[in-house]
Amino acid sequence: MEEIFDVIVVGGGAAGLTAGIYSSRARLSTLILNEGAIGGQMVLTDEIANYPGVEKTHGYQLANTMKKQAKEFGCKIKSNLKIKDYGLEGDIKRITLEDGREFRSRSVILAPGGRPRPLNLPGEEQFKGSGISYCATCDGEFFSGKEVIVVGGGNSALEEAVALTTHAEKVTIVHQFDHFQAFKHAVEQAESNQKIQFILESELRSFQGNGVLQEVSMEHLPSGKTTTMNIDGVFIFAGYIPNTSDLEGIIQLNERKEILVDQEMKTSLPGVFAAGDCIQKRYRQVTTAVADGTIASLSAAEYLRH
Numbered sequence: 001m002e003e004i005f006d007v008i009v010v011g012g013g014a015a016g017l018t019a020g021i022y023s024s025r026a027r028l029s030t031l032i033l034n035e036g037a038i039g040g041q042m043v044l045t046d047e048i049a050n051y052p053g054v055e056k057t058h059g060y061q062l063a064n065t066m067k068k069q070a071k072e073f074g075c076k077i078k079s080n081l082k083i084k085d086y087g088l089e090g091d092i093k094r095i096t097l098e099d100g101r102e103f104r105s106r107s108v109i110l111a112p113g114g115r116p117r118p119l120n121l122p123g124e125e126q127f128k129g130s131g132i133s134y135c136a137t138c139d140g141e142f143f144s145g146k147e148v149i150v151v152g153g154g155n156s157a158l159e160e161a162v163a164l165t166t167h168a169e170k171v172t173i174v175h176q177f178d179h180f181q182a183f184k185h186a187v188e189q190a191e192s193n194q195k196i197q198f199i200l201e202s203e204l205r206s207f208q209g210n211g212v213l214q215e216v217s218m219e220h221l222p223s224g225k226t227t228t229m230n231i232d233g234v235f236i237f238a239g240y241i242p243n244t245s246d247l248e249g250i251i252q253l254n255e256r257k258e259i260l261v262d263q264e265m266k267t268s269l270p271g272v273f274a275a276g277d278c279i280q281k282r283y284r285q286v287t288t289a290v291a292d293g294t295i296a297s298l299s300a301a302e303y304l305r306h
């Protein structure tokens with residue numbers, strides 16, 4: 001007879017791994033099912049300098065440590081899979097994979113996180129991977145000595161722009177407003193970097209090239225004037241989309257497709273909890289994902305006790 005787990009965690013990013021650490025440490029049989037690479041967005045992050053108690057580190061290192069911790073407590077982790085179907089009602093929850101395997105549990109913690117939001121501009125799909133990237137850590141080194149644009153004005157955009165100067169000769173930050181939404185220290189770091197230039201109150205309009213990206217069109221918003229600029233690469237940091245499309249109609253989501261939870265990370269279904277970037281909240285950081293994962297795990301344990 002197949003094992004019925006106490007907890008199945010969907011997603012192996014910061015929130016899911018933390019839920020895995022707490023649940024398995026509480027001696028609850030725990031399985032993490034993860035679609036992509038373990039670590040989620042942490043592995044897309046060049047440097048994490050704001051995780052308390054850990055000196056400046058690479059995102060993948062922090063992810064690996066969390067994974068090791070979870071495994072040491074006995075948490076099982078299965079990666080590179082695709083969930084086909086959720087049966088989340090009733091006392092025994094069922095999750096079926098596309099390859100036909102089915103896993104059962106008494107509680108579920110949903111932590112599927114999010115993914116970068118595309119700009120949905122002409123040429124974007126065509127040059128994805130051939131000049132357009134959403135991850136400086138993954139693709140920065142392909143642009144050694146080259147000129148790149150970073151799109152966005154939040155923390156991720158400014159921090160990743162600074163990280164990109166390790167490789168690129170010149171980084172131009174293109175932002176739609178005349179001010180940034182990032183923390184002051186991130187703005188100061190970018191502004192004091194000799195390799196970074198700024199084009200404000202402007203938006204990209206299209207991407208052009210011959211096989212690879214060569215040029216972008218850009219509109220200066222106050223004047224409406226459109227110009228073109230030769231460029232080797234564009235890195236887009238324009239927000240995120242929650243990975244919840246396969247949960248629509250199963251649990252309650254808001255209009256932005258974020259999972260609705262209460263303070264204990266309970267979703268609209270008994271025994272189903274959610275944590276991390278996928279839930280309705282304002283601030284998305286590793287620390288907040290970790291905190292959500294902790295709460296979701298403790299709430300699942302409480303639910304299982306009753």
Ligand SMILES: Cc1cc2nc3c(=O)[nH]c(=O)nc-3n(C[C@H](O)[C@H](O)[C@H](O)COP(=O)(O)OP(=O)(O)OC[C@H]3O[C@@H](n4cnc5c(N)ncnc54)[C@H](O)[C@@H]3O)c2cc1C
Pocket residue numbers: 010011012013014015016033034035036037038039040041042044045046047048049050051083111112113114115135136156159160243246275276277278284285286287289
């Ligand atoms: C470029 C960038 C830089 C950042 N820099 C920082 C920083 O310096 N400091 C900081 O604190 N935060 C930073 N963040 C934010 C931080 O990385 C995230 O808030 C945090 O990692 C979110 O964790 P999560 O576990 O909720 O989601 P995610 O990291 O998105 O993990 C979700 C996991 O679930 C998997 N998954 C998705 N759908 C499914 C499914 N249907 N079934 C199974 N698995 C699924 C995904 O493959 C992924 O592994 C940055 C983010 C980005 C993109």
